[in-house]
Amino acid sequence: MHVAVTHGCRREVNSAPLQSRSRTVQRGTAGCALLLLALAGCQRSAAAASTDPTGEWPMVGKDYQNRRFSELDQIATANVSKLKVAWTFSTGIPKGHEGAPLIVGDMMYLVTPFPNRAYAFDLRNPGGPPKWSYEPQPSAAAQGVACCDVVNRGPAFWQGKLYFNTLDGQTVAVDTATGKEAWRTRLAEINQGESMTMAPLVVKGKVLVGNSGGEFGVRGWLAALNAASGKLLWRAYSTGSDADCLIGPDFHPFYAHDRGRDLGIHTWPPDHWRQGGGTVWGFVSYDPTLDLIYYGTANPGVWNPEMRPGDNKWTAGIFARRPEDGRAVWFYQWSAHDLYDHDGINENVLVDLPMGGRTRAVLGHADRNGYFYLLDRATGEVVSAKPFATVNSSHGVDGKTGRLIPAEEKKPRQGRVVRNVCPAAPGAKDWQPMAFSPQTGWFYIPHNNLCEDIEGVDASYIAGTPYIGVNVRYHAGPGGNRGAFTAWDPVAGKAVWTVSETFPAWSGALATAGGLVFYGDMEGWFKALDARTGVLLWKFQTGSGVIGQPISYRGPDGKQYVAVFSGVGGWAGSVVSGDLDTRDATASNGWGDVMKDLKGRTSKGGTLYVFALP
Amino acid sequence: MKMPVAAVALLAASALGSGCKHESRDLRPTEAVSKAGGGVVLSTLFAGGVPGAIAGTLQANQENAYAMNEGKRLFDAYNCSGCHAHGGGGIGPALMDAKWIYGSAPQNVYATIVEGRPNGMPSFRGKLPDFQVAQLVAYVRSMSGLAGGLWAPGRNDSMQVKPGENTVTMQSPVRAEGAPPP
Numbered sequence: 164m165h166v167a168v169t170h171g172c173r174r175e176v177n178s179a180p181l182q183s184r185s186r187t188v189q190r191g192t193a194g195c196a197l198l199l200l201a202l203a204g205c206q207r208s209a210a211a212a213s214t215d216p217t218g219e220w221p222m223v224g225k226d227y228q229n230r231r232f233s234e235l236d237q238i239a240t241a242n243v244s245k246l247k248v249a250w251t252f253s254t255g256i257p258k259g260h261e262g263a264p265l266i267v268g269d270m271m272y273l274v275t276p277f278p279n280r281a282y283a284f285d286l287r288n289p290g291g292p293p294k295w296s297y298e299p300q301p302s303a304a305a306q307g308v309a310c311c312d313v314v315n316r317g318p319a320f321w322q323g324k325l326y327f328n329t330l331d332g333q334t335v336a337v338d339t340a341t342g343k344e345a346w347r348t349r350l351a352e353i354n355q356g357e358s359m360t361m362a363p364l365v366v367k368g369k370v371l372v373g374n375s376g377g378e379f380g381v382r383g384w385l386a387a388l389n390a391a392s393g394k395l396l397w398r399a400y401s402t403g404s405d406a407d408c409l410i411g412p413d414f415h416p417f418y419a420h421d422r423g424r425d426l427g428i429h430t431w432p433p434d435h436w437r438q439g440g441g442t443v444w445g446f447v448s449y450d451p452t453l454d455l456i457y458y459g460t461a462n463p464g465v466w467n468p469e470m471r472p473g474d475n476k477w478t479a480g481i482f483a484r485r486p487e488d489g490r491a492v493w494f495y496q497w498s499a500h501d502l503y504d505h506d507g508i509n510e511n512v513l514v515d516l517p518m519g520g521r522t523r524a525v526l527g528h529a530d531r532n533g534y535f536y537l538l539d540r541a542t543g544e545v546v547s548a549k550p551f552a553t554v555n556s557s558h559g560v561d562g563k564t565g566r567l568i569p570a571e572e573k574k575p576r577q578g579r580v581v582r583n584v585c586p587a588a589p590g591a592k593d594w595q596p597m598a599f600s601p602q603t604g605w606f607y608i609p610h611n612n613l614c615e616d617i618e619g620v621d622a623s624y625i626a627g628t629p630y631i632g633v634n635v636r637y638h639a640g641p642g643g644n645r646g647a648f649t650a651w652d653p654v655a656g657k658a659v660w661t662v663s664e665t666f667p668a669w670s671g672a673l674a675t676a677g678g679l680v681f682y683g684d685m686e687g688w689f690k691a692l693d694a695r696t697g698v699l700l701w702k703f704q705t706g707s708g709v710i711g712q713p714i715s716y717r718g719p720d721g722k723q724y725v726a727v728f729s730g731v732g733g734w735a736g737s738v739v740s741g742d743l744d745t746r747d748a749t750a751s752n753g754w755g756d757v758m759k760d761l762k763g764r765t766s767k768g769g770t771l772y773v774f775a776l777p
Numbered sequence: 778m779k780m781p782v783a784a785v786a787l788l789a790a791s792a793l794g795s796g797c798k799h800e801s802r803d804l805r806p807t808e809a810v811s812k813a814g815g816g817v818v819l820s821t822l823f824a825g826g827v828p829g830a831i832a833g834t835l836q837a838n839q840e841n842a843y844a845m846n847e848g849k850r851l852f853d854a855y856n857c858s859g860c861h862a863h864g865g866g867g868i869g870p871a872l873m874d875a876k877w878i879y880g881s882a883p884q885n886v887y888a889t890i891v892e893g894r895p896n897g898m899p900s901f902r903g904k905l906p907d908f909q910v911a912q913l914v915a916y917v918r919s920m921s922g923l924a925g926g927l928w929a930p931g932r933n934d935s936m937q938v939k940p941g942e943n944t945v946t947m948q949s950p951v952r953a954e955g956a957p958p959p
Binding site: 303304306307308310378578580618620621622625629636742743747748749750751 | 853854855856858859860862863864865866867868869870871873874876893895896897898899904935936938939940953
């Protein structure tokens with residue numbers, strides 16, 4: 164019985180087949196012990212089922228829950244100070260590297276920013292040349308509709324194929340044995356302002372992908388493709404009719420104001436939903452027990468909120484859907500009628516927490532609007548919402564209605580400059596994914612400390628060009644530091660410790676069983692902290708700002724490795740990667756002045772770094 | 778000091794003359810420049826005779842405050858600022874610096890707007906009338922001081938986010954990294 168449960172659990176959660184023959188031999192008894200651990204993990208909770216003893220990193224978030232927690236503990240608080248570079252690989256691309264490598268069997272797979280090259284490395288030959296590389300050759304014109312540098316947030320792996328998105332709107336499948344293209348499907352249209360940057364997630368043989376382009380007045384969607392053929396199975400829009408949004412009789416949102424017919428049309432001025440945004444460029448999570456996928460929708464189209472009165476559904480919120488056919492089960496809106504470009508796409512990390520004397524199946528979400536939410540995974544009820552950064556643009560979340568309570572005096576106005584609005588457009592936390600450690604029970608959040616001055620101006624909708632309608636300039640929030648790294652106790656709803664960062668902490672976080680958390684800063688330092696105390700134990704200068712997603716794996720030699728992309732860029736780093744002129748405070752939609760010193764602190768260039776103990 | 782009346786009148790007339798021209802407003806653009814931008818000729822040899830008026834308009838706008846101010850207004854209206862911000866750049870390159878990937882001459886900037894460029898600059902061919910493209914060209918050049926402070930706009934109607942175009946010291950154009958060979 165237990166074995167059967169575990170088996171199902173493994174099959175569901177980590178479909179990556181074990182490719183290594185040599186490693187199975189090497190693992191020996193240690194492997195058996197780890198397998199037992201996995202058994203225990205599966206029994207404990209189906210949601211924690213992806214406890215992966217093999218040392219692989221089969222999806223960008225490590226598991227379907229998006230925890231970014233490695234069970235490996237060779238590298239630990241006691242020895243991390245000896246961590247050294249094992250090998251490196253230059254991508255030759257001077258743009259922002261927000262991706263994560265995947266580890267399946269003895270192989271590592273990478274996808275670069277535009278032009279989205281894929282590489283495979285045989286880890287039995289560390290530092291050796293790529294086993295293969297693949298060039299999808301996306302259209303160069305796509306760079307003109309990439310709002311925030313030409314990033315790519317990583318690939319997905321499933322049954323011998325690597326899946327990733329190209330900036331110009333295609334999903335590509337590559338045979339991992341040969342490096343040859345298996346299929347490609349065009350989903351997005353750059354002439355409508357669409358691009359694709361997110362990391363796909365494969366659930367039950369379906370490749371889940373979404374579009375980018377919230378700054379171009381596009382219509383957001385999440386699509387499912389047949390992993391074997393690339394055929395489009397379903398597409399769920401974030402605006403428009405219930406039929407387009409795959410909302411039907413199974414849709415039971417927790418809050419009354421989310422119920423009604425065609426709210427994706429009626430919560431907008433006439434026809435504005437066609438340019439309504441709600442793109443899907445963040446990470447997707449999956450709960451195999453409830454059989455629900457979770458993902459956030461981005462900001463509503465045209466930033467200027469006075470041009471789109473209404474709740475602007477289904478933007479700046481979260482959908483729970485069935486992977487089978489995409490039908491919506493519930494929705495919750497983090498920011499109804501978003502005022503500040505506060506995309507709701509930040510990752511949802513699925514955890515079971517002891518709350519009020521029982522274990523609750525919740526998801527943790529640190530939103531751009533500055534609140535750390537716990538939502539009931541089955542119903543979408545807000546269990547708690549506590550500010551994790553400086554917030555003056557709202558007065559909290561209404562416990563009854565679940566609605567954010569905006570601060571009147573901080574609402575953007577046409578033709579008037581509203582000053583010192585916190586958090587700024589990039590939010591208290593942007594895309595940079597947090598980690599969860601089951602050892603401490605805490606979340607580790609890389610985030611921003613930014614406020615802004617904002618002014619509404621006219622915007623014209625011209626397909627394929629930006630649709631923004633505000634002037635914004637950011638500045639450092641209280642304290643003068645522009646970023647922070649926070650350990651967050653979700654049950655208590657408060658920070659345990661916070662480390663100040665000079666610049667926004669724009670990299671992902673990694674937690675390990677060695678009692679460590681890893682992240683990088685925009686000056687190029689890659690750091691290891693004690694997960695309990697936040698004390699800095701080790702750091703290494705990688706040469707360019709770190710905005711990638713760190714991972715950890717066990718190599719074929721049985722050693723634990725930590726890997727991360729270095730390569731400054733992204734929205735926050737475009738001052739460097741795009742050679743911007745910082746005399747203009749609005750450069751890159753608000754970053755010009757606040758990041759002007761970054762140019763002197765780091766330079767461009769993408770490199771993968773792999774670290775190990777000597 | 779005495780000056781002959783005729784000389785004073787002549788000086789005044791010449792100052793007035795050039796001043797008027799710098800501020801002159803072409804409120805009824807000719808048919809030739811009201812057509813959607815169709816391209817710019819880079820040669821001085823014309824098969825079938827000398828073509829339309831755009832080359833002259835491009836040149837005249839380089840010393841015309843009205844054209845530059847109109848260009849500044851259009852720069853927002855046509856969403857140029859969505860990518861290039863207020864000159865600092867973002868999705869597209871900065872325009873207030875000295876770097877010119879595809880050339881700084883008025884006809885180069887005109888070609889960039891109308892034809893587009895391969896790394897993401899959209900083509901506005903057929904979308905804007907030529908005289909508006911020419912106004913945008915004048916304004917874009919003023920952002921890095923190529924127009925001179927006499928004609929460049931001074932301030933924004935909205936939030937002041939950068940020094941006024943008329944205070945920018947002229948940035949001698951240099952070829953940007955990755956620019957095609959001249």
